[in-house]
Amino acid sequence: MREAELPLALSVGDPSGVGPEISIAAWQARDSAAVPPFYLLADPALIAARAHRLGANVAIVETTPAEATRVFHRALPVVPLAARFTDSPGRPDAVNAAGTIEAIDRAVADCLGGRAAAIVTCPIAKKPLYDAGFGFPGHTEYLAHLASLHTGIEVMPVMLLAGPELRTVPVTIHIALAAVPKALTTELIVATGRITATDLASRFGIARPRLAIAGLNPHAGEGGAMGAEDERIIRPAIDMLRAQGIDAFGPLPADTLFHARARAGYDVAICMYHDQALIPAKALAFDEAVNVTLGLPFIRTSPDHGTAFDIAGKGIARADSLIAALRLARRLADTGTKAVAA
Template identity: 50%
Template sequence: MHRPLASNTRPIAITMGDPTGIGPEVTANAWLALRGGSESFCVLGDPRLYQDVPTQVVPDISEAPAVFDKALPILAGFTTKACMPGHPHAHHSKLILKSIELGVELVARGEAKALVTAPIAKSVLLEAGFTHPGHTDYLGELTAQMPFKETRGPIMMLCVEGLRVVPVTVHCALAQVSARLTKQSIVHAALVTHEALKRDFGLSTPRLVIAALNPHAGENGAFGEEESRIIAPAVQELMARSINVTGPVPADSLFHADARVNYDAVICMYHDQALIPLKTLDFWGGVNVTLGLPIIRTSPDHGTGFDIAGRGIARADSMIAAIQQGARMANWRARA
């Protein structure tokens, strides 16, 4: 029978991601950068993918911290079919999903403190019958039956130093954003974010700001009615729930340095409204965080990089930041 380890001794579980992408490379480089530190991690993947660094296969994830300083720990049980960097194939799909599912189980059982997912290619998984839009929705299904007393997500947050953003609508055409925005979706995103900032980021009284959709926050209806019809009522409901929130605020005045000191997270109305300022601040170091789950999950804010896989040029900044962010969140949640 497996028993949870103390929070400060548990490793982070890192999934394999697509074996033909840059996931293995940035994971290996993250180990080079982080070995010798206070946190450890263990890879759920094929050891042959990490040959550029010393590796050690461990039969149980609890053994990862003991070897982490001298070798990249890799959990036994993963063998991929022959693969070539930059050439994805659907026959890797089962092992990609096995890595994610096992990672969720390890964190849920308390054997790992957090899950960091390496990038996957949805197109590859769809060829094998995968029916989810991506990682976030899949993790929501995998954890849906786990006990969790807080408002349930999953909600996507993107983080860099000095800025956290949460898009209410994510992967849809810009022309569809207005139709997809609802008072309920804004309230839900804000409540999940508020609870996560308290539980997983150590903020006792989180400050949220709700971005407007239209220029000048609609200019009293001259440039759009979404602010008065959808966004302002959502803000009013959040205030009635004692959430520290302001808005709707014109997005063009939200992200400069003086504005950012006045809030802890921005609830944005669509994908690029959130990601353009974030990636302008720190293009390489962004972290994707899934809020509202019973487990901690982070991910580098980049894709599989098939075009540069195997060339030794992929930067590990985002993977390193995702590991560090996952560790911090897990430690805050343990205290909470």
């Protein structure tokens, strides 16, 4: 099968969350929302039970990645896991951790093994995984670990939030705000910017990406009057990125970085901490923003929301962000294929 015809591998995430139902809803929207062919790595019995619970009239076929595209138009292709799930919507259970992790493992193996064009992941919850002995901070770090195991090359993952009007990248991610100034280094900003520029060129097809670098402090420090980090850490990083031929500029005050006229001047905003990047991304496109992991030897996207245990199993979860993640994964895979061919 040609790479352009390969299906997407969709891991179910935490089965007690909304992953199963948004996967079902995405398949149901395959024609109206132009959802590309995918297969779901999950426990088929749980998917059938969740569909029944929701009153969804869905044909489910147990299949292989090689057959998924062929059956996608008539049935939801489910590639079975060895692990089985406890069906408890809204009540996370560490018993399900083995299957949650297996689905991620299988998706990565399929993508690197040439059986899938890209990976899309439904949300996971950290606590049940930690309770089962999971030793990674989160999804992204585990994917980087798997990539390193498969390729023998250490990789640095970078989180990109992509919406119709804005792309943002947080340099530091899931750490306390008080810890950000100590974690922020010139080297980390340079590495993040370089990976971002490389992937925007190779996967998004942006020939010369423009990187707007946000400041850390109010008014980007205002020449040191409101903090020294902007001049001491961020500005040298921008100089180094520019010396490497990357179109980076700043540091820019974050409070004027995200209005429409400012957004027209860059392709991505490199932000210094989690909320600086995610608040504008979600404010502009809460149901359409997609989480993309850059720096990996495969394409990975995911919905920009969590497990939503509070609404799991109620049939009210929206699949918009998952559909956007599937469509973007397909577009990135196709762009990468064309770039390689050229």
